[in-house]
Amino acid sequence: MDLQDIIKAAGIIGAGGAGFPTHAKLTSKAEYILLNGAECEPLLRVDQQLMEQFPDEIIRGLEAAGRTIEARKAIMGIKGKHQEVIARLRARIAALGLAGYMEVMELRDIYPAGDEQVLVHELTARIVPEVSIPLKVGCVVINSETALNIWQAMAGKPVTQTYITIAGDIPRRMTVKVPVGMAIREVIRQCGVENIDDYAVIDGGPMMGSLMNNVAGYVTKKSKGYVLLKKNHFLIRKKSVSVDQARVIGRTACEQCRMCTDLCPRYLLGHNMQPHKVMRALSYNLAGGQEQQIAQLCCECNACELFSCPVNLHPKAVNILYKQKLSEQGIKYQPTQLEFQPRSAREYRLIPSKRLVAKIGLTAFDKPAPMTQVEFRPETIHIALRQHIGAPAIPVVAIGEQVKAGQLIGDIPGNSLGAAVHASLDGTVIGNTEHSIVIKVGSYV
Template sequence: MDVLSRVREAGVIGAGGAGFPTHVKLNAAAEYVLLNGAECEPLLRVDQQLMAVYTDEIITGLVAAGEQVQASEAIIGIKGKHKDVIEALSERIKALGFESYVSIHILPDIYPAGDEHVLVYELTGRIVPEGGIPLAVKCVVINAETALNVARALQGHNVTETYITLQGDIPCPMTVKAPVGIPVMEVLRRSGIDDFTGYSVIDGGPMMGAVMNDYNGYITKKNKGFIILRKDHYLIRKKMMTEQQARVIGKTACEQCRMCTDLCPRYLLGHDLQPHKLMRTMKYMPGELAEAVTASLCSQCNLCEMFSCPAHLSPRSINGWYKGRMKEADIKYTPSAADYKTKEMRSYRMVPSKRLIARLGLAAFNGDAPLTNPEWHVKEVSIMLSQHAGVPAEPIVCEGDTVKAGQVIGKIRAGSLGAPVHASRDGQVVSVTDKMITIKVEAAYV
């Protein structure tokens, strides 16, 4: 079985949060394959530890991906502060005989260094066009955990586990290896907290993650981190602001200082995204969608909302509101530029991670979260059929079937974008719905 087929059958998806099926991304031709090791979201610790522990697998997975897309060069992007990881990568690249193909590029410790457009520019000097993807400039980007899963797929292992950082105002910060399908609450309790009455949980990183409404869900291949903070923390209160509140406050309080624009990562790359103008449109002519069409260029990195605005307004929420309205009206942005140049002041306007962490009130929690592989004592696992970009997987098992860990239980629907899903534990199927497949785990695992 070739690389593309094995990656597809293994259910490998983008592990950085978006969940785009990797077999689709690798079914292309590119000049560069780039490893996104930036992990620029504050407090998350997954990729940096995986690169230290599974160095050989991540390198070989990257090389396999590069060969699949016929890339002439593979580049690992990693922040200079991870000196031990850089040393390990350099040593193993040479030992594995890939030094003529794989190189390491030191990234500045800024946010959002892991944004695909920013990463491509930092590693290659190429600017992804407005509304485009890295392939538009002959680049393919995968993250560290995805490269690890590619390597494991080539060894015959399907994706049945993920790595999750637990961090925040908790007794036991850690990064855990967790089976797909176990209850979210089982993972949250590893933080050392049992009663979450006075806490809120952000699913993902502090910048782009959302506050969870309940904890009754199940772990998917896309889960990357849970940030646990007290409910009165500034970050929680900020994220709990509704879209309606953001629009009302923005209309009355925006003073058009344009700091949101001047620090916008996409604007600094030469894109015509100017959040201060979208705030102005919201104030004076909110219904004129044609005046806000550039909102579709927003990456939702949240820098404007969480760092840039001196009045603590919500430009990102306004951008998101306009994006939703334009999707409903089927209005699309058409780029007017053919060539892009970075803003002259870009190098002076990139936001240092330490300053961002301090602004978010997270400096006290910016410590280690050691990688662990705990035992999980669960009676059931529930495998979501939609864990990826595209349509849900199609169940191929029935209630009463006996399954083994790693067995495919949901396949890609014919002619659709998607990825298969697999059982993460041996057991018996007890329920099949259009949303999930629940497996009663064998007694040996209880």
């Protein structure tokens, strides 16, 4: 099999974002293959530790992906504050004879440095056009764990585990390797919190992660972090506001100061994303205009809502509201230009990560979350059939069937965009629905 087939068979998806199937990313040729090691979400510590612990594997995985798309250069983007990791990677790149093909570039400690389009500009000085993808400017982007998974797939290992940071207002902050399908509650229990009911849990990073209504879910291949905070914390109260509440508050209180626009990362790249205009469309019931359609340019980084707005309104939520309405009407934003230049003020309006952490009340919790060895022994695991963008996997196992860790249990339907799923632990299939496969784990059978 060629690398694309190997990656497809291993069920590799983007490990740090929406979960786009990686084999589909590598079908086109590009000039650059970029490694996103920015990990710009506050408190999360997965990528930096993986690059320190598995430098050769990540380098080789990135190289293989780059060779597949015939990239002339591979660039690893890492924040300059991680000097030990940078030095280690540079030394290993040289030792592996890849200095002429691969380099490490230092990123500024800004938010959101890990946004795919911000990363492309910081590493190549190119700007991805509106409503487009990095491939449009000759780039393909994967993150550190995805590169590690590519190397593991080349060694015959499908994706059955993921790395997760548990952080926040907790006794023990840690980063752990977790079998896919583990109960989230069991993962969180490792952090030393005795009564989870005293806390609210954010699934993902503090900025873009969503507030969990309960912790009854299960780990997927794209799970990256759980942030636990007391229920009265500013961030929890902010994320608890419903879209309808955000709409009412925005209509009555927005003063059109345009701070949300002036600090918007996509606006600063030259895009037409102007959240204050979307807020204006809401306030004055403007219909059918450009003010509504530009909401589709929002990357939902949440900088407008959690950092920029001086009166704590909810421009991101309003953008999402209009995105949904426009989608229901079949209306798509149509760019009016193809070439973009960064705004002249961009260099003066970048958001420092430390300032962001302070603004959202996380300074006291911005501490290491060291890689910790934990042996999980679940009674059952629930493997979701849709952990990715695209069609859900189709079960290829039946109830009562015994399966081994790494065995294919759900395959891509036909020629659809999707990703295969595999058993993460040995056991017996006891549930098989359109949403997930439930496996009773080995010693409990």
